[in-house]
Amino acid sequence: MTELLFGGAGILLFAMGLWSFLVHEPLLRKLIAFNVMGSGVFHILVAISERGALRPDPVPHALVLTGIVVAVSATALALALDRRLDDEDPDG
Amino acid sequence: MDSLALAVALPLLAALLATVWPARATLLGLLGALATAAAALMVITEVWEHGQLSTALGGWDIPLGIALAADGLSAALLAMTALVGLAISLYAAAYFDGRQAMHFWPLWLLLWTALNGLFLAGDLFNLYVTLELLGLSAVALGALGGDRAAVAASLRYLLVSLLGSISYLLGVVLLYTAHGSLDLARVAAALQPGPVAAAAMTLMIGGLTMKAALFPLHFWLPPAHASAPAPVSAALSALVVKAAVYLILRLWLDLFAPLVTTGAAMLLGGLGAAAVIWGSWRALHAERLKLLAAYSTVAQIGYLFLFPPLFQATPPGPGRDDLLAALVLMILTHGFAKSALFLAVGVIQKRSGHDRIAELGGTAQRLPATTFTLGLAGIALIGLPPSGSFTGKWLLLNGAFASGQWGWILVILTGTLMTAAYVFRVLSRAFNLEPTPPGFVTDARTELPALLLAAIAAIGLGLAAAPLWPLLGGGEDGT
Amino acid sequence: MNRTPSLVVALLVAPLALVLLWAFHEALTQPSGARLADLAETSLSRTGVGNPVTAVLLSYRGYDTMLELGVLLAALLGIWSLGRVSPGFHPPELALTAMVAWVVPLLILTAGYLLWAGAERPGGAFQGGALLGAAGVILRLTGERRLGLPSERAQRRLAIAGIGAFLAVGLGTAAAGLGFLAYPESWSKWLILLIETATTLAVGMTLAAAYPGGPPGPAGNERDAP
Structure with a gap:
């Protein structure tokens, strides 16, 4: 039951992030939304590694770590691209 | 030595070397390209001999370790990537210099690593990692031009790409929750039709159609492909988009085969048809050559999605194998033709400083070899014999006749006519000045790689299509 | 909106x-019934580490981790290729500068501890690397233009250290006929530690270098004018 609760929260985070990603125009908000979606997915992974009395599964934990590094890399590149656009603005 | 691991490890090693010695990036990059192509050749020969290859990495057996696998389909794409990659590398060695070369080579080799990794991956999460490596290196390469348009287009491409991969990842997580494995073959064996499989399929294939720029999710592609430097445009259009198409095909055939419905296939086919018409229409009205090439990519991707409804209607057997081989042939032909087209446009752009179609006059006289390349690539895009897409379209038409799906025939014919129109629009402009050319080839280092690719697309693949059948057939029934 | x-x-x-x-x-x-958890646990003794998450990241699925470091490298190279950008913040107050003097060494020390602890307890290369990166970011916020980072040459070497270690070990084991990244059992612990150390440095350096959003600065250890 706990994993349904935590994992379900992850799905809600994913959906909220998706909504925000689609409706907000500014890049910063889109990036935050994308990271919320990512957190949602990681939330589910952490939730499913605990199944009742069974031994916790280390594989989803490792996937989360990998996923975080990927999300950080993508966010950093997006911010750098945006910074470059700002710098080229006539008044920037 | 394990050829599957080498095909990923060698380009990665070359990328590291080019990062550490930026002053020698071009030389190291060319050597890396050769080594990578050699590793790909090893994989292809082994697939040719044994039909299928697979290996578990790290010395751990499959559910715990990660599988690399190759069959006819992945070997065909690996081969295209190796040839197109070599031509792009040769071209880029002449195209980029100084700081740009220093930035280009490591990213390009990382992109190649991701492509080979993706074609050989047998693990659903590993596929996610290769998708992200592919996406990020493609975005970084696309922004190399450095102007505002390129950076803005790359940023948009990055956002779409991220949305696509996070959706894919959520699908993988659902499958792992239900089946406790990330191995593609294992999950495929355990998969039962039901809400989990359906949701995972929607998330994964839906996410990938964004990366494959299937209409109406194609909006990011034309600006991104048109504003990148020529070798990068060639790689993005010939290889990166194809990788997403490959993965859709792989999931469709190998993972979700038991639960794909006629409705889902029809949806993909319908979007493909819309892409064919819309992409060709925009290409016909494009003012710049690069934009024309980019919209043509949207249309050509559309053709590939006409296949799922026909797969669905054709019972397994020789008829279906023919369709699959035709699909692969069209993917390959388009890969070669479009990379040739973008490389040729790059030559024109460097020579005359622009790529406006209305002002192409005299190109045929100034750059005969490049104009010939445009012509050959055009033949392959239209699907005139003996090009590979002639055979591909012919089989596609056959499949549509056989299953009585007449609508697709209309789409294929209209699309082909429109393609002919936009190709001849370019050629007629290029041919309208008098003086005789001094020689056929003007700048061998950039013109010849492009010409070679176009020749493969227009002539080579059509004539060499016969061996493709046993290769793909062997991959299909596992013999 | x-x-x-x-x-x-x-x-x-x-x-x-x-x-x-x-x-x-x-x-x-x-x-x-099939979960990887049991398999991961029973195979743990053959990896030479006691922390199952580290075993997954560095041994069972080490290939994933290698490619993931490739993603990080692609992002850094992409950021470097975009050219120099203007600094986006103000010079620091005195209190901040004074605090940094003891926060940064503490971060570096903790990073080393996390790296070492990762073999048996929660911790590991990415956690350690994140702290190193944070140390660099804090230095940048106090006006240290180079974020305590070495020359561009050294930065390029550090950025590839993690993948380099993976590849060296992987190609080595493949050449020895064991298969790519298949560590011999008696060496496993030390090979993992080697790769983890290189990865910690690479992750820390990459995160710090990505923060200012431009290529490595010119030589010299100058600070922003107050």
Whole structure:
């Protein structure tokens, strides 16, 4: 039951992030939304590694770590691209 | 030595070397390209001999370790990537210099690593990692031009790409929750039709159609492909988009085969048809050559999605194998033709400083070899014999006749006519000045790689299509 | 923000969330006994490390981790290729500068501890690397232009250290006929530690270098003018 609760929260985070990603125009908000979606997915992974009395599964934990590094890399590149656009603005 | 691991490890090693010695990036990059192509050749020969290859990495057996696998389909794409990659590398060695070369080579080799990794991956999460490596290196390469348009287009491409991969990842997580494995073959064996499989399929294939720029999710592609430097445009259009198409095909055939419905296939086919018409229409009205090439990519991707409804209607057997081989042939032909087209446009752009179609006059006289390349690539895009897409379209038409799906025939014919129109629009402009050319080839280092690719697309693949059948057939029934 | 599209999107996303919740519920209740957890635990003794998460990252799925470091490298190279950008913040106050003098060494020390602890307890290369990166960011915020980073040459070497270690070990084991990244059992612990150390340095350096958003600065250890 706990994993349904935590994992379900992850799905809600994913959906909220998706909504925000689609409706907000500014890049910063889109990036935050994308990271919320990512957190949602990681939330589910952490939730499913605990199944009742069974031994916790280390594989989803490792996937989360990998996923975080990927999300950080993508966010950093997006911010750098945006910074470059700002710098080229006539008044920037 | 394990050829599957080498095909990923060698380009990665070359990328590291080019990062550490930026002053020698071009030389190291060319050597890396050769080594990578050699590793790909090893994989292809082994697939040719044994039909299928697979290996578990790290010395751990499959559910715990990660599988690399190759069959006819992945070997065909690996081969295209190796040839197109070599031509792009040769071209880029002449195209980029100084700081740009220093930035280009490591990213390009990382992109190649991701492509080979993706074609050989047998693990659903590993596929996610290769998708992200592919996406990020493609975005970084696309922004190399450095102007505002390129950076803005790359940023948009990055956002779409991220949305696509996070959706894919959520699908993988659902499958792992239900089946406790990330191995593609294992999950495929355990998969039962039901809400989990359906949701995972929607998330994964839906996410990938964004990366494959299937209409109406194609909006990011034309600006991104048109504003990148020529070798990068060639790689993005010939290889990166194809990788997403490959993965859709792989999931469709190998993972979700038991639960794909006629409705889902029809949806993909319908979007493909819309892409064919819309992409060709925009290409016909494009003012710049690069934009024309980019919209043509949207249309050509559309053709590939006409296949799922026909797969669905054709019972397994020789008829279906023919369709699959035709699909692969069209993917390959388009890969070669479009990379040739973008490389040729790059030559024109460097020579005359622009790529406006209305002002192409005299190109045929100034750059005969490049104009010939445009012509050959055009033949392959239209699907005139003996090009590979002639055979591909012919089989596609056959499949549509056989299953009585007449609508697709209309789409294929209209699309082909429109393609002919936009190709001849370019050629007629290029041919309208008098003086005789001094020689056929003007700048061998950039013109010849492009010409070679176009020749493969227009002539080579059509004539060499016969061996493709046993290769793909062997991959299909596992013999 | 336009209100109508946002409502339409909400009306589309809400049913998607419900369907996903249902699918997730079904996935949880599927009678699938097969979990990797038991297999990961029984194989743990052959990896030479006691922390199962580290075993997954560095041994069972080390190939994933190698490619993931490739993603990080691609992002850094992409950021470097965009050219120099203007600094986006103000010079620091005195209190901040004074605090940094003891926070940064502490971060570096903790990073080293996390790296070492990762073999047996929660911790590991990425956690350690994140702290190193944070140390660099804090230095940058106090006006240290180079973030305590070495020359561009050295930065390029550090950036590839993690993948380099993976590849060296992987190609080595493949050449020895064991298969790519298949560590011999008696060496496993030390090979993992080697790769982890290189990865910690690479991750820390990359995160710090990505922060200012431009290529490595010119030589010299100058600070922003106050």
